[in-house]
Amino acid sequence: MSYVKSAVMVPHPPLILPRIGKGEEKHIQEIIDAYKQAAKTIVDEKPDTVIIISPHAPSYYDYMQLSSGKSGKGSMAQFGDYEDQFEIQYDTQMVDEISRLADEAGIPTGTLGQQDGTLDHGTMVPLYFLKDLPENTKFIRIGVAGIDNRMHYMLGQLIARAAKDLGRKVAIVASGDLSHCQKAGTHYGYKECGPAYDKKIMDIMSRAAFDELLQISEQEAQDAMVCGQKPFCVMAGALDGLKPETKSLAHSAFFGVGYGVITYNDLNPDASRDFGRQAQEQLNEETRKRMEKEDPWVALARKAINAAILEQEILEVPADLPEELLYTQAGAFVSIHEDGTLRGCIGTTEPTRDSLAKEIIFNAIAASTRDPRFPAIAPYELNNLEINVDVLNQAEPIHSIDDLDVKKYGVIVTKDDHRGLLLPDLEGVDTVEKQLSIAKQKAGLSPDEPDCVIERFEVVRHR
Numbered sequence: 001m002s003y004v005k006s007a008v009m010v011p012h013p014p015l016i017l018p019r020i021g022k023g024e025e026k027h028i029q030e031i032i033d034a035y036k037q038a039a040k041t042i043v044d045e046k047p048d049t050v051i052i053i054s055p056h057a058p059s060y061y062d063y064m065q066l067s068s069g070k071s072g073k074g075s076m077a078q079f080g081d082y083e084d085q086f087e088i089q090y091d092t093q094m095v096d097e098i099s100r101l102a103d104e105a106g107i108p109t110g111t112l113g114q115q116d117g118t119l120d121h122g123t124m125v126p127l128y129f130l131k132d133l134p135e136n137t138k139f140i141r142i143g144v145a146g147i148d149n150r151m152h153y154m155l156g157q158l159i160a161r162a163a164k165d166l167g168r169k170v171a172i173v174a175s176g177d178l179s180h181c182q183k184a185g186t187h188y189g190y191k192e193c194g195p196a197y198d199k200k201i202m203d204i205m206s207r208a209a210f211d212e213l214l215q216i217s218e219q220e221a222q223d224a225m226v227c228g229q230k231p232f233c234v235m236a237g238a239l240d241g242l243k244p245e246t247k248s249l250a251h252s253a254f255f256g257v258g259y260g261v262i263t264y265n266d267l268n269p270d271a272s273r274d275f276g277r278q279a280q281e282q283l284n285e286e287t288r289k290r291m292e293k294e295d296p297w298v299a300l301a302r303k304a305i306n307a308a309i310l311e312q313e314i315l316e317v318p319a320d321l322p323e324e325l326l327y328t329q330a331g332a333f334v335s336i337h338e339d340g341t342l343r344g345c346i347g348t349t350e351p352t353r354d355s356l357a358k359e360i361i362f363n364a365i366a367a368s369t370r371d372p373r374f375p376a377i378a379p380y381e382l383n384n385l386e387i388n389v390d391v392l393n394q395a396e397p398i399h400s401i402d403d404l405d406v407k408k409y410g411v412i413v414t415k416d417d418h419r420g421l422l423l424p425d426l427e428g429v430d431t432v433e434k435q436l437s438i439a440k441q442k443a444g445l446s447p448d449e450p451d452c453v454i455e456r457f458e459v460v461r462h463r
Contacts, residue, residue: 002160002242002267002268002269003160003163003164003167003168003169003170004159004160004163004170004171004172004238004239004242004267005045005047005169005170005171005265005267006041006042006045006047006171006172006263006264006265006267007171007172007173007174007235007238007239007244007263007264008038008039008041008042008171008172008173008174008261008262008263008264009174009176009205009228009232009235009260009261009262009263009264010035010038010125010126010129010173010174010175010261011031011125011175011176011177011178011228011257011258011259011260011261012054012056012121012122012125012126012175012176012177013028013125013177013255013257013259014076014079014081014121014125015079015255016028016031016032016035016125016128017076017079017081017084017125017128019076019080019081019083019084020076020079020080020081027254027255028252028254028255028259030250030252031250031252031259031261033250034249034250034261035129035261036129037249037261037263038129038249038261038262038263039126039129039130039132040132041263041265042130042133042171042173043130043132043133045169045171045265046134046169047133047137047169047170047171048091048137048138048168048169048170049091049094049137049138049139049140049163049168049169049170049171050130050133050137050138050139050140050170050171050172050173051139051140051141051142051159051170051171051172051173051238052122052123052126052127052139052140052141052142052173052175053142053143053144053172053173053174053175053176053230053231053234053235054120054122054123054141054142054143054144054175054176054231055122055143055144055175055176055227055228055230055231056120056121056122056123056143056227057120057122057123057141057142057143057144058113058114058115058143059143059144059145060113060143060145060146061145061146061147061374061375062108062145062146062147062375062378063108063109063110063112063113063145064107064108064109064142064143064144064145064147064151064152064155065109065110065111065112065113065115065142065143065145066095066098066099066109066110066111066140066141066142067090067095067111067115067139067140067141067142068095068111068113068115069090069115069117070089070090070092071087071088071089071090071117072087072088072090072117072118072119072123072139072141073085073086073087073088073117073118073119074086074118074119074120074123074124075124076121076124078121079121084124084128086119086123086124086127086128088119088127088138088139088141089138089139090138090139090140090141091138091139091140091168093166094138094140094162094163094166094168095111095140097162097165097166098140098155098158098159098162099111101158101161101162101165102155102158105154105158106379106380107151107154107155107158107380108145108147108151108378108380109155109158113143119141122175122176122227123141123175125175126173126175130173142155142234144230144231144234145230147380147381148218148338148339148384149213149214149216149218149229149230149233150214150233150276150279150280150283151380152230152231152233152234152237153210153214153233153234153236153237153240153275153276153279154237154276155234155237156172156233156234156235156236156237156238156239156240157237157238157240157276158237159172159234159237159238160237160238160239160240170238172234172235172238172239173235174228174231174232174234174235175228175231176226176227176228176229176230176231176232177226177227177228177257177258177259178197178198178201178202178224178226178228178253178257178258178259178260179191179193179194179195179197179198179224179225179226179253179257179258180194180224180225180226180227180256180257180258181193181194181224181225181256182194182195182198182253182256182257182258183253183255183256186255186256186257187256188225188256188257190256191223191224191225193220193223193224194224194225194253194258195253196224197220197221197224197226197258198224198251198253198258198260200216201213201216201226201229201232201260202248202251202260202262204216205232205246205248205260205262206246206248206262207246208236208239208243208244208246208264210236210237210239210240210273210275211275211278211279213229213232213233213236214233214236214275214279216229217339217340218339218340218341219339219340219341235264236275237276239264239267240273240274240275240276241269241270241271241273241274242267242268242269242270242273243267243268243269243270243273244264244265244266244267245264245265245266246262246263246264247262247263247265248260248261248262249261249262249263283383283384284383287383287384290386293463294387294463295462295463296321296322296325297325297360297389297391297462298387298388298389298462298463300315300318300321300325300357300360300361300364300389301334301360301361301363301364301387301389302364302385302387303315303318304360304361304362304364304365305336305364305365305367305368305377305382305385305387306382308364308365308368308369309368309369309376309377309378309379309382310379310382314361314362314365315361317355317357317358317361318357321357324356325355325356325357325360326355326356326357327355328355328356329351329353329354329355329356329359330351330356330359330391330392330393331347331348331349331350331351331352331359331391331392332347332348332356332359332360332363332389332390332391332392333345333346333347333348333363333389333390333392333423333459334346334347334360334363334364334366334367334387334388334389335367335387335388335389335390335423336367336368336377336385336386336387337385337386337387337388338381338384338385338386339384343374343377343381343385344367344368344371344373344374344377345367345371346363346366346367346370346371347363347367347390347392347421348363349392349395349412349421349457350392356391360389364387388461388462388463389461389462390423390459390460390461390462391459391460391462392410392457392458392459393457393458393459393460394457395412395455395456395457396455396456396457397453397454397455398454398455398456401432401433401436401454403456404432404435404436404454404456405424405432406424406425406426406429406430406431406432406434406435407424407425408424408425408458409424409456409457409458410422410423410424410456410457410458410459411435411436411439411454411455411456411457412439412454412455412456412457413436413439413440413442413443413445413452413453413454414443414452414453414454414455415443415445415449415451415452415453418443418444418445419443420438420439420440420441420442420443420444420445421439421442422435422438422439422442423459424458424459425461436454440452
């Protein structure tokens, strides 16, 4: 028996409220009608607890925030509506149970983040349509994070487990807009990927093909300027192992932002739809294949990262490494990517340790835990990491920028006590001028700073 009774995917444009839209909302009347129909499916189930996942709730890069405190309240005054006000009571017992399960599973979720109890519009717009719920209905508000789709899906699975543990009848509201770049002349403008994303996500969600949802990359969603994908993933996770009756009620991009309404009801167990397990197995297989291809330089960096993150230990230099790692010295950079996005990069331009192996070990630890641009890598991320090791040859001065080649040479720019380095063959760096400009900025200099000492170096890249 599932304690998750219904779920809806809905948008949250403030102008859908008549006191804000002032007639403009009639341009998306089909969305309003669909929203009312979707809300009714929740009200009819008489849930004990309604869980609203909003991308505008308090959020953190590496932590999925649950509603803290006993209640939340807010109004749409910031949008010129001083009459529509909302106050909800939180299901604190279920929040505690989700937090407990997340702690056991090593999933970064809970109530540690700061909240002032003020509701966001991504929560209040759905509440406007849920006014017919009984007064004793409890709520949970959840914010999304910078972590990947799969972890948000796992949070949804925990919600379903917590509902079962407590015997709660639960309804899920995934509050999120689709692509924001679908109309020229609007704030976000037009990009071809906008309508393409909407067509794709409406198809996937209409079929409840949540395995395909998990395969949409972070980059694809970012390019299309989407705020709803991760709320959809949490909802999908709560429906893991269930086959819903889906109804795609409406879609509109009249204002240049995609709005979609889909309902999920009549949920029945279906063992073939355990997409969370399937995604984990696929990830494990991809990780295994990736590690099989890694040479000793990259394998060493990965071992050092795993030891630092999982054991809080500095890896001892293995004795079975190639002689070049054991008996030579060189500067080295360790670069870490996750889902195609930089996650950490630290290196040394000249050797600082008595072997290249130690250089890699200490730089791998620094890249994974002390890159000031990112939080330290968490255990759940380890299988997602793509690691490169660049071993630097001795730098040499140049006589002219004609001596540079962005694909072959990295550059070091120095002036007084300012020093900036840029590796070669980086995505998006396709001219020498751009390479030097970025290197100068990394040194804390103006992009067109004159009279700099410029050196070039070659690297041996290990993947």
